Amino acid sequence: AQTVTQSQPEMSVQEAETVTLSCTYDTSESDYYLFWYKQPPSRQMILVIRQEAYKQQNATENRFSVNFQKAAKSFSLKISDSQLGDAAMYFCAYTGANSKLTFGKGITLSVRP
Amino acid sequence: GAVVSQHPSRVICKSGTSVKIECRSLDFQATTMFWYRQFPKKSLMLMATSNEGSKATYEQGVEKDKFLINHASLTLSTLTVTSAHPEDSSFYICSARSSNAGYTFGSGTRLTVV
Numbered sequence: 001a002q003t004v005t006q007s008q009p010e011m012s013v014q015e016a017e018t019v020t021l022s023c024t025y026d027t028s029e030s031d032y033y034l035f036w037y038k039q040p041p042s043r044q045m046i047l048v049i050r051q052e053a054y055k056q057q058n059a060t061e062n063r064f065s066v067n068f069q070k071a072a073k074s075f076s077l078k079i080s081d082s083q084l085g086d087a088a089m090y091f092c093a094y095t096g097a098n099s100k101l102t103f104g105k106g107i108t109l110s111v112r113p
Numbered sequence: 114g115a116v117v118s119q120h121p122s123r124v125i126c127k128s129g130t131s132v133k134i135e136c137r138s139l140d141f142q143a144t145t146m147f148w149y150r151q152f153p154k155k156s157l158m159l160m161a162t163s164n165e166g167s168k169a170t171y172e173q174g175v176e177k178d179k180f181l182i183n184h185a186s187l188t189l190s191t192l193t194v195t196s197a198h199p200e201d202s203s204f205y206i207c208s209a210r211s212s213n214a215g216y217t218f219g220s221g222t223r224l225t226v227v
Contacts, residue, residue, distance in 0.1 A: 014161050035216075043151075043204060043206075043220075043221050044218065044221070044222075045157075045206065045208070045218035047215070047216070050215070064132050080146050089154070091156060091157070095216075099145060099162075099210055100147070100159060100162065101147070101157075101159070101208070101216060102159075103156045104156065105155070105156050106154075106155070108154070
């Protein structure tokens with residue numbers, strides 16, 4: 001079975017600074033997708049970024065980028081120029097052949113003004 | 114983009130009654146929908162996978178007779194919590210797999226059983 005591990009329960013970053021959220025996963029599949037989702041206090045799940053396993057290039061979306069290390073099964077999220085609105089819970093997630101999303105435990109990110 | 118509408122957003126019901134939660138894909142056909150339960154500050158726990166026109170597949174430990182799932186059309190899936198008890202109080206979220214391997218989530222339902 002696939003597992004997703006987010007070992008840091010909380011992190012804090014100063015506004016305008018950069019923060020990296022860690023995620024590792026375990027799978028025997030070769031074709032899969034990885035995601036980072038943001039869940040603000042409203043609890044609406046918002047897709048931040050997606051990475052296809054077969055793509056070597058790291059995905060980027062404006063201030064958000066990932067460091068995808070397939071051999072190490074690592075998928076970290078870097079948030080640049082952090083903003084107050086980035087404060088939320090962030091979940092790393094995996095999906096493979098069975099189409100089910102497997103989530104990590106999540107990390108609560110706070111942004112200091 | 115793909116939109117999933119979930120209703121109601123909040124519901125309070127008396128112990129022993131049943132509550133239905135609806136999840137609709139508004140601009141795409143969702144052959145598969147997923148239902149999750151989430152406790153405060155915790156991750157999403159997959160309860161079941163809902164397939165249009167067939168029986169739902171429940172995760173281990175989820176009572177299928179308590180959490181009835183129906184997926185009667187390509188745009189609608191419902192979760193009915195039957196004979197609700199206070200321990201069923203939680204946040205329930207649906208999601209649908211849209212095109213290109215994307216997943217779209219509903220806005221969630223906060224259920225309180227009193």
